[in-house]
Amino acid sequence: MRYFWAAFFMFWPIVAIVFFAISPAMNWWFPGAGDPDSLTKGQSMTPLGVDIDNLFYLILIITSVVFVLTHIALGYVLFRGARDEGKKALFSHGSHALEVMWTIVPTGILIFISLYQLDVWRKFRVISSFPEAAVEAPVAEVTARQFEWRIRYPAPGKKLQLKPQPDDLYTVNDLHVPTNRPVMIQLRSEDVQHSFFAPHLRVKQDAVPGQVIPIWFEVTQAGHYPLTCAELCGWGHYKMKARIVAEPQSQFGKYLHDLQHEQNDDGVQDKKSDDAEDE
Amino acid sequence: MSTINPASTPEALAHAVHGEAAHHEVGFVRKYLFSTDHKMIGVQFLITTLLMLMVGGALALCVRWQLAYPWDRMPIVGDLLFPQQGGQISPEFYTMLFTMHATVMIFLVIIPVLAGAFGNFCIPLMIGADDMAFPTLNMLSYWFMWPAIACFGLSFLEVFGGGPAAGWTSYPLLADLPQAAPGSGWSQNFWLLGVTFVGFSSMMGSINYLTTIINMRAPGMTLFRMPMTIWAMFITAILQAFALPVLTAAGFMQVGDRMFGTVFFIPSGIVVNNAAPTIGGGQPLLWQHLFWFYSHPAVYIMLLPAMGMVSDMLSTMCRKPLFGYKPMVYAIAAIAGLGFIVWGHHMFTSGMNPALGMTFMISTMMIALPSAIKTFNWIGTIWGGNIRFNTVFLNCVAFVSMFIVGGLSGIFMAAVPVDIYFHDTYFIVALFHYILFGSTLFGVFGAIVYWFPKMFGRMMNEKLGKLHFVLTFIGFNGTFFPMHMLGIGGMPRRYADPYLHPYLHHLQPMNQIMTWFAILMGVAQFILLANFFYSMFFGEKCGRNPWGANSLEWSAPSPPPHGNFDVPPVVYRGPYEFSSPLSGDKDFLPQTEPPPLANTEEDEPPDPDETA
Numbered sequence: 001m002r003y004f005w006a007a008f009f010m011f012w013p014i015v016a017i018v019f020f021a022i023s024p025a026m027n028w029w030f031p032g033a034g035d036p037d038s039l040t041k042g043q044s045m046t047p048l049g050v051d052i053d054n055l056f057y058l059i060l061i062i063t064s065v066v067f068v069l070t071h072i073a074l075g076y077v078l079f080r081g082a083r084d085e086g087k088k089a090l091f092s093h094g095s096h097a098l099e100v101m102w103t104i105v106p107t108g109i110l111i112f113i114s115l116y117q118l119d120v121w122r123k124f125r126v127i128s129s130f131p132e133a134a135v136e137a138p139v140a141e142v143t144a145r146q147f148e149w150r151i152r153y154p155a156p157g158k159k160l161q162l163k164p165q166p167d168d169l170y171t172v173n174d175l176h177v178p179t180n181r182p183v184m185i186q187l188r189s190e191d192v193q194h195s196f197f198a199p200h201l202r203v204k205q206d207a208v209p210g211q212v213i214p215i216w217f218e219v220t221q222a223g224h225y226p227l228t229c230a231e232l233c234g235w236g237h238y239k240m241k242a243r244i245v246a247e248p249q250s251q252f253g254k255y256l257h258d259l260q261h262e263q264n265d266d267g268v269q270d271k272k273s274d275d276a277e278d279e
Numbered sequence: 280m281s282t283i284n285p286a287s288t289p290e291a292l293a294h295a296v297h298g299e300a301a302h303h304e305v306g307f308v309r310k311y312l313f314s315t316d317h318k319m320i321g322v323q324f325l326i327t328t329l330l331m332l333m334v335g336g337a338l339a340l341c342v343r344w345q346l347a348y349p350w351d352r353m354p355i356v357g358d359l360l361f362p363q364q365g366g367q368i369s370p371e372f373y374t375m376l377f378t379m380h381a382t383v384m385i386f387l388v389i390i391p392v393l394a395g396a397f398g399n400f401c402i403p404l405m406i407g408a409d410d411m412a413f414p415t416l417n418m419l420s421y422w423f424m425w426p427a428i429a430c431f432g433l434s435f436l437e438v439f440g441g442g443p444a445a446g447w448t449s450y451p452l453l454a455d456l457p458q459a460a461p462g463s464g465w466s467q468n469f470w471l472l473g474v475t476f477v478g479f480s481s482m483m484g485s486i487n488y489l490t491t492i493i494n495m496r497a498p499g500m501t502l503f504r505m506p507m508t509i510w511a512m513f514i515t516a517i518l519q520a521f522a523l524p525v526l527t528a529a530g531f532m533q534v535g536d537r538m539f540g541t542v543f544f545i546p547s548g549i550v551v552n553n554a555a556p557t558i559g560g561g562q563p564l565l566w567q568h569l570f571w572f573y574s575h576p577a578v579y580i581m582l583l584p585a586m587g588m589v590s591d592m593l594s595t596m597c598r599k600p601l602f603g604y605k606p607m608v609y610a611i612a613a614i615a616g617l618g619f620i621v622w623g624h625h626m627f628t629s630g631m632n633p634a635l636g637m638t639f640m641i642s643t644m645m646i647a648l649p650s651a652i653k654t655f656n657w658i659g660t661i662w663g664g665n666i667r668f669n670t671v672f673l674n675c676v677a678f679v680s681m682f683i684v685g686g687l688s689g690i691f692m693a694a695v696p697v698d699i700y701f702h703d704t705y706f707i708v709a710l711f712h713y714i715l716f717g718s719t720l721f722g723v724f725g726a727i728v729y730w731f732p733k734m735f736g737r738m739m740n741e742k743l744g745k746l747h748f749v750l751t752f753i754g755f756n757g758t759f760f761p762m763h764m765l766g767i768g769g770m771p772r773r774y775a776d777p778y779l780h781p782y783l784h785h786l787q788p789m790n791q792i793m794t795w796f797a798i799l800m801g802v803a804q805f806i807l808l809a810n811f812f813y814s815m816f817f818g819e820k821c822g823r824n825p826w827g828a829n830s831l832e833w834s835a836p837s838p839p840p841h842g843n844f845d846v847p848p849v850v851y852r853g854p855y856e857f858s859s860p861l862s863g864d865k866d867f868l869p870q871t872e873p874p875p876l877a878n879t880e881e882d883e884p885p886d887p888d889e890t891a
Contacts, residue, residue: 001668002666002668005668005673005676008749009676009677009680012680012752012756013680015756016684016756016760019760019761019764020763023764023767027785028761028764028767028768028786028789029764029767029768030767030768030769031768031769031782032782035785048696051696052696052697052699052700055694055696055697056691056697056700059690059691059694059697060691062690063687063688063690063691066683066687067683067684067687070654070655070658070683071680071683073658074658074661074676074679074680074683076662077658077661077662077663077664078661078666078676080662080663081597081661081663081664081665081666081668082666082668084663084665085665085666086665087665088598088665088858088866089597089598089599089663089664089665089857089858089866090599090662090663090664090858091599091600091857091858091859091860092599092600092602092663093600093601093602093603093604093855094600094601094602094603094604094606094656094659095602095603095659098603098655098659099603099606099652102651102652102655103648103652106647106648106651106652107645107648110644110645110647110648110690111644113644113690113694114640114641114644117640117694117695117696117697118637118640120696121633121636121637121640121695121696122633124696124699125633125636126633126634146459146551146552190549190550191452191456191459191549191550191551191552192450192451192452192453192456192459192551193450193451193452193453193563195628195703197703197769197771199700199769199782200769200782202699202700203699204628204699204700204702204703205628205630206628206629206630207630208563208564208629208630209452209546209549209563210546210547210548210549210559210562210563211546211630213630226780226781226782228771228780229771230628230702230703230704230771230772231450231703232374232445232446232448232450232453232772232773233453234374234444234453234459234460235369235370235371235373235374235444235460235775236370237374237773237774237775238370238773238774238775238776238777238779239776239779241779241780
């Protein structure tokens with residue numbers, strides 16, 4: 001029976017490892033992995049997202065190795081205990097050498113992981129490290145609200161101002177950005193805290209009422225990506241469904257142009273002005 | 280340095296010999312309800328928290344049901360509360376479910392069972408004291424739980440709003456402005472009041488434990504001869520004492536914002552739900568800093584006592600000294616100390632200054648170190664042991680194994696860029712359940728079986744104990760391990776219906792399987808309750824030391840009388856001298872047993888001129 005218990009505790013780590021190993025193929029992994037119809041196939045669609053994924057895999061490898069080794073050790077001591085039932089136990093209070101060894105080695109690993117990732121964090125969050133191109137021309141102001149995302153673009157050819165301008169363009173739950181170019185959005189909240197979460201882009205930032213928080217990212221592949229809320233904001237937290245449409249610059253420009261046209265349309269048919277606007 | 284136990288003076292000895300019962304015959308109410316005896320209070324806490332465990336678990340099963348079958352009829356709860364909607368719960372109800380699940384589990388189960396139940400029961404017994412330093416304060420600390428339970432219960436009532444809806448983290452402005460969660464009105468206020476009451480209860484307990492451990496140890500019980508359970512309770516009490524006032528203060532500030540027109544957390548010009556714009560001047564992030572300054576040490580409060588108890592239980596069941604006793608003490612102290620400077624890791628994406636992201640990341644990474652050291656030492660304790668594969672041991676091994684998972688998954692979140700992705704997803708939910716349930720709660724299950732004989736003078740049923748363990752273990756892993764995958768898949772927390780989002784649609788089957796494992800786990804807890812209550816009255820009777828353990832409580836009768844020890848204990852060694860060459864035939868050497876070499880009959884009577 002004691003062997004059964006030793007085996008019992010080894011059974012579940014094996015199941016856990018198998019589960020992890022088959023997850024990407026079963027589409028239980030990053031959004032889109034293992035899904036033949038997926039646009040992203042589990043990859044991140046921003047360079048910073050790729051950095052995040054690489055860091056994730058590095059930590060996954062380290063933690064998996066530690067998981068396996070510690071469970072082999074646990075299994076060894078359990079099986080040995082099962083085998084040696086009735087034998088007098090070792091009268092050992094510990095081992096100074098082992099304590100030193102298993103203090104220094106994990107410290108080294110942890111310090112390595114800490115220092116390795118500082119650069120990614122700096123690029124992502126420290127505003128002085130944001131790309132010039134993004135900071136110069138923010139694409140939109142995104143305001144989270146119970147329970148929707150309100151987007152305000154500046155008029156084509158103009159810069160986004162902190163205060164809403166008369167010719168700003170508005171949409172709801174539909175953020176368009178150009179691809180292959182660092183873009184910045186200004187995130188605000190109208191009421192309670194929300195969080196701008198685009199899983200495929202690996203972007204997340206809380207929207208804090210009373211603050212305007214800049215976020216930058218660069219989308220490498222055109223497509224429609226989900227945008228959702230990641231900070232409890234009330235009963236409708238689950239339904240703040242929106243999308244980010246990443247498209248080439250020319251299409252993005254056309255989109256804004258069409259949006260402006262739509263929002264400025266006053267129903268008056270003036271044939272000469274119409275032709276001029278379409279150019 | 281040990282302190283002379285007042286109970287060992289000649290006057291006190293005579294008093295004990297005469298028998299406490301003859302002098303202090305108390306009625307039913309003073310003995311069982313309003314007792315000042317730490318053992319009775321400990322048992323009161325234990326029974327109350329076991330019942331609250333079932334309440335918190337029921338709430339969790341409702342959450343799991345919604346995630347498996349969103350907007351379908353919810354059995355029992357849906358039928359009772361939403362009959363006109365065919366048993367379909369509302370989104371507001373869902374926010375209340377996860378809020379109260381967390382609140383009940385944290386404040387009414389885990390913290391009280393560790394500190395209130397086992398802290399109370401074990402501390403005086405294990406250090407050789409006759410009771411706590413402040414018995415009346417101790418009684419109050421238990422009875423302050425009931426106003427808290429009443430407040431949380433009242434907050435559920437529909438007339439008061441149907442339940443707090445801001446999560447157990449209660450972030451402003453959702454928690455601050457009543458219009459943000461319409462209908463939650465008084466519920467949130469009751470919730471804050473409930474948290475204040477549990478806070479008082481915990482503070483009273485922590486003062487008591489600190490004073491008792493510092494002042495009332497038996498002669499010979501130096502600090503480094505205390506069992507790990509006591510060290511853990513001691514350090515946890517320090518954590519409580521320093522961290523809790525911050526939460527209480529923050530709670531008062533939120534009450535002020537909600538009820539008295541203050542604006543600690545409310546910026547100006549905010550319009551929620553068409554209410555008038557706020558006057559403002561406050562900062563929502565302030566709440567997060569204050570809340571997490573307590574709540575991060577709180578997670579260690581919810582872990583360290585279990586770590587201490589598991590160390591003692593493993594050593595006893597393996598008949599081996601604890602591997603690395605001093606490193607284990609230093610590791611627990613390091614976890615507690617570092618625990619005060621990592622709170623920002625809950626706020627990496629919150630909008631706080633990014634420079635803090637870097638500092639908190641480093642301190643959070645470092646806290647993995649003492650945890651790792653402890654894990655290796657536990658494995659070292661089992662190594663080469665003469666192991667008893669009983670219920671206690673199995674629960675302790677589960678503690679170690681699950682703690683490895685929880686500790687390792689924490690490293691992902693400590694890495695700030697990775698946390699950007701995982702924050703507020705199910706990866707976090709997996710992490711803390713592996714620590715709070717997989718580690719702490721399995722440790723508690725082991726501790727219940729281990730100290731039950733001392734509490735009631737009877738043994739719990741071993742077969743039922745093992746059955747409970749197996750079903751809980753399988754149910755637990757089946758429910759929580761796949762949550763790592765859900766998190767990787769980007770499934771956010773606190774979503775009533777994640778499948779509204781196409782990218783999460785494919786995760787519903789996994790959620791359904793997890794729900795069925797959770798139901799298995801919930802049903803299995805009835806086995807524990809049955810075992811507990813049946814064995815209390817009909818279990819196999821046992822003597823003072825059924826496990827052959829070394830610490831002081833096993834030299835007292837089972838159950839100990841008022842005043843605990845019939846022979847005042849004197850301590851000669853540490854608590855881990857199992858299988859010692861000095862112990863002769865038996866494989867344990869109690870702390871109170873005088874050194875064997877001094878007792879041999881061949882010795883000459885001591886020379887009067889040479890008394891040491």
